[in-house]
Amino acid sequence: MDKLRYERPSIKQMNAGLMNQYGLKTEYAPVLDIDGVPVKKIISEYGSPVFVISERQLRRNYQNAVRAFKTRYPKVQFAWSYKTNYLDSVCRVFHQEGSWAEVVSRFEYQKALRNGVPGKKIVFNGPDKREEDIITAIKNDSLLHIDHFDELYLTLELAEKLNKKPRVAIRVNMDTGIYPMWDRFGFNYENGQAWNAINKIMASGKLEFTGLHTHIGTFMLVTSAYAAAASKLCDLAYNFRIKFNKNIEYIDIGGGFPSTNTLKGSYLQGVDTVPSIDEFAEAITNTIVNYGFKPEDLPTLILETGRALVDDAAFLLGTVLATKRLSDGRRATIMDFGVNLLFTSYWYDHEISPAQEFTQNSEDMVVYGPLCMNIDVVRENINLPLLQKGDNVVVHKVGAYNMTQWQQFITMRPKVILIDMQRNVHIIRETETLDYITELEKVPQHLTETNL
Amino acid sequence: MKLKSNIATSETGFIFNPSTGDSFSANAVGMEIISLLKKNKPLNEIKKHILDKYNVDEAVFEKDYDDYIAQLQFYNLIDTM
Amino acid sequence: MKKDKVIKNKSDKIREVTVALTGLNAIDSPGPGVAVIRCLKEMPDFRFRIIGLSYEALEPGIYMNDIVDKTYQIPYPSAGTESLFNRIKYINEKENLGLIIPNFDAELYNFIKLVPKFEALGIKTFFPAMEQFEKRDKINLFDFCKKNGFLCPRDKTIVKIDELKIPAGKFGFPLVIKGKYYEAAVAHSFDAAQKAFLKISSKWGLPIIVQEFIKGTEINLAAIGDGNGNTIGAVPVRKLYITDKGKSWAGITLEDKSLIELAEKFIAVTKWRGGFELEIMRTPEGKPYIMEINPRFPAWIYLSSAAGQNHPAALVRMAFGEKVKPYKNYRVGKIFIRYSWDLVTDVEKFQKISAFGEI
Structure with missing residues (x-):
């Protein structure tokens, strides 16, 4: 006789005040494949945990964003935000689609060059540009976005030394009605600092002033803040036109569009509340188009969208290491991935789906990572089926900031694979090895012997 | 290990503790164990019954069983010896 | 009836x-x-x-x-x-x-x-569309009222405790300190306002909304609009007694043309579709301040029916595409008393x- 399928015995108190089980039903639905490639097959071939990136979704997101802006505005250019995800394969997908590169360090700058981005299509942002970085950027004719007066003076000095006229923009910070205001980057609009910087640049005659840049925040949930930002940049561009009788070539509105992840502490689901790219595009382009520029004077609009293009294109597949019971009776599930790989679990209630069929029985649980550290909590409370050791799960929307902010901490980082448009699977980053990690270490002579 | 004598169970997987007023629901295996406990079956018999009927390793079941009994204790459904 | x-x-x-x-x-x-x-x-x-x-x-x-x-x-x-x-x-x-x-x-x-x-x-x-729904949100209410000529307590959104000085100077005490989502406290002094700021912001985060305190009589108004700017019904009620949770225990229908006109104006401006409740504070000088707009029927809606305006009935008819003639009257002096059973x-x-x- 065939034996029945086993499910571990479970009992639940029927509590009047607690969330009813219909509350979380979508999280029960198993996710058995990604872009048609079975999850189980991926794990058996590439191990667990493993990051999976869908090339199809990357391209779809990019094309959708381009459509949203280009149907509303004549001159649009995207620049891929390297810090969001700088795996070469991811960057190259966006570059193939036509995206420039937006970098904030020498490391990222070099990566962009290696990915075949011409120097003049690299936007160089951030407060950390060393002398040699600025020299490289000037020689390559990159777009230097100046962050502070110290950098402005250094750039003036280097321009003279190199006898070149670098293309520069200034980063502008401003009150757009949102909190916190990112006034640590760039020159302030309201107190006249930004206008002052522009005047200094123009007075020097050594720099070619090409654009205005801002980046008002991250995971922005109101489109009106972008309208406010665009309007203030237009003010600057307009005043510039009047005083210097020249047009600003571009307005770079930065990034900050959210993905549909659900922020911790938010009552409604991200999927339902996050404005679409079209809504952001509408707010931004409407402001610029209606500002009053002559059609031929309209500046190019640069966007440094990162998160919204990459987050939902990546998944983290993992495995249950153990389940246990906490002192207060709660169930705890220990996964083979934790905050070391999933940095964003500090910010989001990541959606986690089982990767195999289950019954309707479920339980509330804490999801822990494998680190021997108390901070390693992936979800503080989630209702999932009765998971067992060895079961697989899929974590959704992990493409932004995880593959750059992950830590080599306690354990090594796993493979990252890419499923291409034809559903072929490629390893785009190998599992780290002990040798890879220790390669840069040096042991002094007197410590070579341990003699235990 | 003894289920409290006044615990009421229903076919549909409900458990009611008349002395506390608490209601519970259990899954199929959970319900089966409760009904065996109700009949005062000893552990080895319960184990044999489940291992015969379901596709599960002895070690896995033993761990789950201990956890389940701890839950029943937590919910005050079992007389502590 | x-x-x-x-x-x-x-x-x-x-x-x-x-x-x-x-x-x-x-x-x-x-x-x-x-x-x-x-x-x-x-x-x-x-x-x-x-x-x-x-x-x-x-x-x-x-x-x-x-x-x-x-x-x-x-x-x-x-x-x-x-x-x-x-x-x-x-x-x-x-x-x-x-x-x-x-x-x-x-x-x-x-x-x-x-x-x-x-x-x-x-x-x-x-029920209302998203645009109308969001306009009456706590965060947007003051802007909405100002734009459309309704009275509404002034407020100031702040993110730093020092900023309490601004509304304190502008509105005077007492002040209402409100969380982003929930919770509010009435502060009678600067010290109390600071305490409330810390308590509420630690629980619900920033920003904090500081609102002018309006003294007066609490009046609630149940009304329903057809979605084209027409008022189908409006019944004002004064709370006779309030529970410690701030809910009506008993209420009485009032005769007050200005309140009906307020509802009509609100519906005309928003083209409100469906039922809603206006929470009003009427000052001793008789000025009606809109305190909150609830985008649904009030819990005491049966009183409107008993007084001659069955708003849920009108809603059903409009939902099924019938043209509904506006209610013009209701009985004044009808009282509801909530009881438990x-x-x-x-x-x-x-x-x-x-x-x-x-x-």
Whole structure:
């Protein structure tokens, strides 16, 4: 006789005040494949945990964003935000689609060059540009976005030394009605600092002033803040036109569009509340188009969208290491991935789906990572089926900031694979090895012997 | 290990503790164990019954069983010896 | 009592409709569901099958078999529109719903998002669109009022404790310190305002909304708009007694043209669709300040029907595309007194709704 399928015995108190089980039903639905490639097959071939990136979704997101802006505005250019995800394969997908590169360090700058981005299509942002970085950027004719007066003076000095006229923009910070205001980057609009910087640049005659840049925040949930930002940049561009009788070539509105992840502490689901790219595009382009520029004077609009293009294109597949019971009776599930790989679990209630069929029985649980550290909590409370050791799960929307902010901490980082448009699977980053990690270490002579 | 004598169970997987007023629901295996406990079956018999009927390793079941009994204790459904 | 004449005179036909509604929590801080059902039951030309939609297993309406035919649990708003829609789809397959009437503020966002999907299933709704819904949100209320010439307490959104000086200087004390989502405290001194700022911001985060304190008489107004700017009905009520949770214990219908005009103006400006409640503070000088706008019927809506304006009935008719003649009158001096009544049932029913999500 065939034996029945086993499910571990479970009992639940029927509590009047607690969330009813219909509350979380979508999280029960198993996710058995990604872009048609079975999850189980991926794990058996590439191990667990493993990051999976869908090339199809990357391209779809990019094309959708381009459509949203280009149907509303004549001159649009995207620049891929390297810090969001700088795996070469991811960057190259966006570059193939036509995206420039937006970098904030020498490391990222070099990566962009290696990915075949011409120097003049690299936007160089951030407060950390060393002398040699600025020299490289000037020689390559990159777009230097100046962050502070110290950098402005250094750039003036280097321009003279190199006898070149670098293309520069200034980063502008401003009150757009949102909190916190990112006034640590760039020159302030309201107190006249930004206008002052522009005047200094123009007075020097050594720099070619090409654009205005801002980046008002991250995971922005109101489109009106972008309208406010665009309007203030237009003010600057307009005043510039009047005083210097020249047009600003571009307005770079930065990034900050959210993905549909659900922020911790938010009552409604991200999927339902996050404005679409079209809504952001509408707010931004409407402001610029209606500002009053002559059609031929309209500046190019640069966007440094990162998160919204990459987050939902990546998944983290993992495995249950153990389940246990906490002192207060709660169930705890220990996964083979934790905050070391999933940095964003500090910010989001990541959606986690089982990767195999289950019954309707479920339980509330804490999801822990494998680190021997108390901070390693992936979800503080989630209702999932009765998971067992060895079961697989899929974590959704992990493409932004995880593959750059992950830590080599306690354990090594796993493979990252890419499923291409034809559903072929490629390893785009190998599992780290002990040798890879220790390669840069040096042991002094007197410590070579341990003699235990 | 003894289920409290006044615990009421229903076919549909409900458990009611008349002395506390608490209601519970259990899954199929959970319900089966409760009904065996109700009949005062000893552990080895319960184990044999489940291992015969379901596709599960002895070690896995033993761990789950201990956890389940701890839950029943937590919910005050079992007389502590 | 004046009954709705619109359909009655036209034909004697009884229409059968299955209507699903939420807000069955007729408890000390009640939802309006049970009162809405009572209003529907007074429509002579309709026969309703009432489907309750509940969030919790102990909502009294679930167990009121004389007025609720069947109840289904639905997911909490925080679970998102996808799970809500899947659940409604399931319920619709079993019950063939004609109309849904949501009765909670917190759930309305998701219901508004799902209107096109409900329509595709043939389920009617009659509530405001997202734009109107968001305008009356706590955060946007002052701007809305200022723009449209309504009186509303002035407020200032702040993120730093030092900024308390600004509203303190502008509005004077007492001040109302409000959290982003929930909780408010009345502070009579700067010290108390600082304490409230710290307490509320540590719980609900920033920003904090600091509002001018308006002294006066609390008046509530139930009204309904047709979505084209016309007022179908409006009944003002003064709270006679308030519970320690700030809920009405008893209320009386008032005669006050200025209040009706206020509702009419609000509906004309917003083109409000469906029922709502205006919470008003009338100062000793007689100025009506809008304190809050609830995008649903109030829990005391049965009083409007008893006073001659059956707003839920009008909603049903408009949802089904009928032209409804506005109510012009209501009886003044009608009083509601809320009372509690212990309903007795068996544990099996509680178990069933808890475990199976329907009963």
